[in-house]
Amino acid sequence: MNLIKEDKRVIRERRVNNEIYRKVKSELRDYKGKYILIAKGKFLGVASDFHEAIKNLKSKAPDAKHAIVKKVGRIIEVEREWPGILERLK
Amino acid sequence: MAGNIRKAKIVCWKYIRDKPPTPSMEIKIYGVGEVSESVFRVDTGYPGQLLISTDLYNKLNLHLSELPEEDFGIYNTASGLVEVKRSEALIEIPQLSLRLKAIIKTPRYFIFKRNLIGRELINKLKMLLNGPEKEDCIIE
Numbered sequence: 001m002n003l004i005k006e007d008k009r010v011i012r013e014r015r016v017n018n019e020i021y022r023k024v025k026s027e028l029r030d031y032k033g034k035y036i037l038i039a040k041g042k043f044l045g046v047a048s049d050f051h052e053a054i055k056n057l058k059s060k061a062p063d064a065k066h067a068i069v070k071k072v073g074r075i076i077e078v079e080r081e082w083p084g085i086l087e088r089l090k
Numbered sequence: 091m092a093g094n095i096r097k098a099k100i101v102c103w104k105y106i107r108d109k110p111p112t113p114s115m116e117i118k119i120y121g122v123g124e125v126s127e128s129v130f131r132v133d134t135g136y137p138g139q140l141l142i143s144t145d146l147y148n149k150l151n152l153h154l155s156e157l158p159e160e161d162f163g164i165y166n167t168a169s170g171l172v173e174v175k176r177s178e179a180l181i182e183i184p185q186l187s188l189r190l191k192a193i194i195k196t197p198r199y200f201i202f203k204r205n206l207i208g209r210e211l212i213n214k215l216k217m218l219l220n221g222p223e224k225e226d227c228i229i230e
Contacts, residue, residue: 001201002200003199003200003201004197004199010153014156014159018158018160022160025158050155050180050191051180053155054122054154054155057122057154057155064154065153065154066153066154066156067153067154067156068156068157069154069156069157069178070158071178076176077163078161078162078163080137080163080165080166081137081166081167082135082136082165082167082172
């Protein structure tokens with residue numbers, strides 16, 4: 001199994017962006033159904049849909065190496081069973 | 091009582107020549123500033139929507155539309171826990187002009203070389219498997 005060597009700038013910006021997300025998370029209830037954008041270590045606002053969020057990313061942080069785009073209130077199932085992966089890893 | 095005859099559009103792909111052959115689909119993914127059309131293995135054993143190769147995830151700049159790390163996801167597999175990165179993107183089945191928003195994943199720590207379409211997406215489609223002809227089809 002070969003390990004990923006991810007770009008250090010992506011790793012660094014992901015860490016910072018996730019720190020910001022954890023800080024603002026409790027204040028996002030009012031934006032249910034909207035998309036939030038975090039990049040370059042800043043909360044860059046709220047968009048009505050995914051496309052608008054990506055458009056905002058390109059205009060507000062064109063040189064970002066990582067960004068968080070999340071629909072507020074969507075429930076994501078984090079843990080799952082996947083018994084077939086043994087075959088896939090070969 | 092006579093039944094109704096309806097016209098439906100149908101698009102088919104040849105199985106991938108694995109041993110044994112695997113049903114496949116061509117899916118276009120709209121990443122951040124990049125678009126790519128790739129062949130996906132239809133994998134009913136995979137519970138998610140799309141699991142893509144490390145190279146494709148990077149090519150599509152999906153690290154620019156990632157979900158927060160707390161939503162990344164962990165698969166409990168026969169070989170242990172596998173953590174995945176998650177990103178959102180628009181996908182399309184071009185021949186049907188069918189567009190959907192999908193959650194795209196790739197393993198976070200090891201290089202993955204396949205593209206899989208799993209049950210969460212398969213279950214949204216009307217799909218026919220024609221094993222003897224080594225062909226699978228989607229009906230509009």
